[in-house]
Amino acid sequence: MSLLAFCEWLAATNGSTALRESLYMYPLVESTHVMFLLLFVGLTTIWDLRLLGFTLTQVPVSEMTDRILPMVRWGFAIMVFTGVLLFYGIPVRTYQSVWFRGKMIFLILASINIAYFHYRVLPNAAAWDRDTRPPRAVRRAGAASLILWALIIVFGRFIAYNWFDCDIQPQPAFVNWFAGCVVPPPQ
Amino acid sequence: MLLPFFQWCESLWLGRAVVGSLWLFPVIESVHLLALSVLGGSILLVDLRMLGFGLKHYSVAALARDARPFMIGAIVTLISTGLPLFLAESIKCYYSPAFWVKMTTLAIAIVYTFTIRTRVTRAEPVRNTARLQMLVGALSIALWVTVAAAGRWIGFS
Numbered sequence: 001m002s003l004l005a006f007c008e009w010l011a012a013t014n015g016s017t018a019l020r021e022s023l024y025m026y027p028l029v030e031s032t033h034v035m036f037l038l039l040f041v042g043l044t045t046i047w048d049l050r051l052l053g054f055t056l057t058q059v060p061v062s063e064m065t066d067r068i069l070p071m072v073r074w075g076f077a078i079m080v081f082t083g084v085l086l087f088y089g090i091p092v093r094t095y096q097s098v099w100f101r102g103k104m105i106f107l108i109l110a111s112i113n114i115a116y117f118h119y120r121v122l123p124n125a126a127a128w129d130r131d132t133r134p135p136r137a138v139r140r141a142g143a144a145s146l147i148l149w150a151l152i153i154v155f156g157r158f159i160a161y162n163w164f165d166c167d168i169q170p171q172p173a174f175v176n177w178f179a180g181c182v183v184p185p186p187q
Numbered sequence: 188m189l190l191p192f193f194q195w196c197e198s199l200w201l202g203r204a205v206v207g208s209l210w211l212f213p214v215i216e217s218v219h220l221l222a223l224s225v226l227g228g229s230i231l232l233v234d235l236r237m238l239g240f241g242l243k244h245y246s247v248a249a250l251a252r253d254a255r256p257f258m259i260g261a262i263v264t265l266i267s268t269g270l271p272l273f274l275a276e277s278i279k280c281y282y283s284p285a286f287w288v289k290m291t292t293l294a295i296a297i298v299y300t301f302t303i304r305t306r307v308t309r310a311e312p313v314r315n316t317a318r319l320q321m322l323v324g325a326l327s328i329a330l331w332v333t334v335a336a337a338g339r340w341i342g343f344s
Contacts, residue, residue, distance in 0.1 A: 030339075037223060037224045038228075038231060041227070041228070045224060046228040057253075058245070059242060067244075154217040157217050
């Protein structure tokens with residue numbers, strides 16, 4: 001079964017239909033998703049700014065990891081949970097959205113950045129833990145995180161706009177390719 | 188009574204420019220969201236600390252001092268991007284209960300943040316102010332989340 005076929009099957013389930021057609025549930029889930037930006041991206045931003053040496057310079061980076069990371073994890077869990085629900089409610093259109101696909105690519109890049117930070121940068125933290133301005137590799141990870149999460153927010157917001165939707169043709173060839181649109185051949 | 192004022196707002200060139208462009212509204216809205224995230228971080232860092240979460244080994248006063256420039260920068264960005272968004276659809280806002288909830292709570296939140304909250308975060312922990320801090324932190328979170336949620340809800344009406 002292709003991913004598109006899976007999304008079409010998902011859209012036909014009772015739960016997906018109920019969520020999509022509910023008057024309040026979908027907006028409530030979406031609002032929760034947006035509200036947790038405050039916690040998740042907010043604290044991630046503060047953390048990135050610390051890595052860049054722009055704020056909380058008296059706080060060791062390990063202290064941020066110990067004390068802030070648990071809250072960031074909670075925020076992320078709720079983001080993923082509400083995000084999956086939003087996809088579940090509108091699977092086909094979301095799957096074929098250039099903005100959603102872009103957002104997923106940036107999410108993967110952000111995950112790679114996090115893995116790189118945790119396994120390559122953080123193990124040497126003893127050497128620069130208390131630096132007000134950490135070494136370049138640390139600052140680079142912080143800057144990459146700031147940029148990627150900003151892009152994820154913007155692309156996420158743009159999913160709501162239908163400029164590049166598959167059912168609005170003609171679209172540029174790149175859009176049809178990137179969104180995986182099934183375009184009927186010209187008559 | 189206020190309707191003529193909102194109609195005048197909607198007639199201004201800035202709002203017309205936003206409405207006339209395909210990209211301007213979404214782009215300004217995105218910057219508004221980015222600033223919201225920064226506001227969230229700079230507010231929650233301090234409020235959650237007052238509630239006993241996060242950087243417990245550091246004083247509330249120190250965290251609030253470090254977070255303050257980002258909080259003020261975020262509020263300035265939010266207002267300066269919020270204004271053109273409002274001018275683009277003032278009359279819709281006039282008829283939106285969510286808009287009035289947001290503006291009322293926003294006014295309260297700003298006054299509260301720069302008076303009571305500032306004073307409490309700066310107070311040296313000479314006396315046991317833990318309970319007061321918890322109350323102030325919880326109220327701050329409640330106010331700003333209401334502002335943000337009501338703001339999101341304007342779009343659903």
